Amino acid sequence: MKVNHAEIIISAASKKQYPNEPIPEIALAGRSNVGKSSFINKMIQRKNLARTSSKPGKTQTLNFYRINEKFHFVDVPGYGYAKVSKKERAKWGKMMEEYFAEREQLRATALVIDIRHKPTEDDCMMYDYLKHFDLPVMVIATKLDKIKKGQRNKQIQLISTTLEMEEEDQLIPFSSETGEGKDLAWRSMLSHLEL
Numbered sequence: 409m410k411v412n413h414a415e416i417i418i419s420a421a422s423k424k425q426y427p428n429e430p431i432p433e434i435a436l437a438g439r440s441n442v443g444k445s446s447f448i449n450k451m452i453q454r455k456n457l458a459r460t461s462s463k464p465g466k467t468q469t470l471n472f473y474r475i476n477e478k479f480h481f482v483d484v485p486g487y488g489y490a491k492v493s494k495k496e497r498a499k500w501g502k503m504m505e506e507y508f509a510e511r512e513q514l515r516a517t518a519l520v521i522d523i524r525h526k527p528t529e530d531d532c533m534m535y536d537y538l539k540h541f542d543l544p545v546m547v548i549a550t551k552l553d554k555i556k557k558g559q560r561n562k563q564i565q566l567i568s569t570t571l572e573m574e575e576e577d578q579l580i581p582f583s584s585e586t587g588e589g590k591d592l593a594w595r596s597m598l599s600h601l602e603l
């Protein structure tokens with residue numbers, strides 16, 4: 409997939425601000441610091457369009473990126489902040505619900521997790537949450553460059569069994585360092601976008 413054009417359209421704090429062009433969307437979720445911004449930047453070949461290492465506690469928004477004028481990536485704020493207040497968490501929950509329950513353009517989601525570790529409880533909760541909306545979930549197991557080749561299969565097994573991944577969902581080993589997995593990730597995304 410060649411990305412000729414990628415721009416951030418809006419950081420939306422509420423539903424009123426969502427772009428209303430009827431083009432398909434993929435939402436990207438993941439724990440804070442897992443490597444989600446690096447994944448987005450690698451996919452769209454930009455060094456720093458998606459902000460890396462967004463700090464917990466700052467304003468929570470849905471960031472809409474328009475790619476090649478044809479579809480949107482929607483960067484969903486990271487979850488699993490240990491120190492976030494109850495109020496912040498409730499706000500986050502409301503924003504997620506508003507988006508995932510009602511967004512007609514949404515075709516699929518990508519859940520970014522760390523291939524080095526067993527998925528956390530938060531990762532499992534997010535997978536179940538997305539499935540509850542009947543959405544296809546591509547599990548992007550990133551930081552592939554940080555494990556030995558001999559460990560790959562074991563980690564892939566551990567992730568798919570811990571998340572209890574459904575048959576229809578694909579697990580994609582990925583590295584933002586080396587670009588490994590990028591073609592597979594695009595193929596999977598394009599199949600959901602039906603472009």
Ligand code: GDP
Binds near residue numbers: 446583
């Ligand atoms: P985000 O908070 O989920 O958006 O995470 P970032 O994209 O900011 O990444 C967090 C840290 O992990 C940064 O220091 C990145 O450079 C590093 N990182 C992200 N992806 C990879 C990867 O595939 N390989 C390696 N080695 N480091 C990565």
